[in-house]
Amino acid sequence: MKSVTQKMANDCINAYNAQLPKAKGKITTGVGFNTTELASWLQKVSPHAFEIQVRFGIYTEMYSPDKESTGRMTVFFFACDEAGNTATDEEGNTILPVNAGVPYP
Numbered sequence: 221m222k223s224v225t226q227k228m229a230n231d232c233i234n235a236y237n238a239q240l241p242k243a244k245g246k247i248t249t250g251v252g253f254n255t256t257e258l259a260s261w262l263q264k265v266s267p268h269a270f271e272i273q274v275r276f277g278i279y280t281e282m283y284s285p286d287k288e289s290t291g292r293m294t295v296f297f298f299a300c301d302e303a304g305n306t307a308t309d310e311e312g313n314t315i316l317p318v319n320a321g322v323p324y325p
Contacts, residue, residue: 248293251321261297265315269299269307275317285320292323 275296284290299307299315307315
């Protein structure tokens with residue numbers, strides 16, 4: 221991981237936002253996660269994962285946590301092995317991705 225300046229992050233985020241198509245409703249520009257819950261999940265999966273991948277998605281009507289979130293972007297954290305495949309636990313079970321972040325704005 222590499223720390224970057226706040227200006228770099230803001231400039232890159234603004235460039236991303238400028239490329240978004242005009243959409244109805246709110247556009248997600250960030251997703252927040254509870255630090256305690258995220259740290260607990262990371263501690264649980266870290267012995268079995270080589271990396272954590274952040275994958276982007278759009279809430280469909282079927283999976284949206286509420287009506288207002290339908291069509292909004294979200295992120296999923298995947299515990300992955302060295303080949304980039306979903307990691308497994310000590311019993312060989314797939315480690316499920318996590319979501320349940322808070323979309324912003």
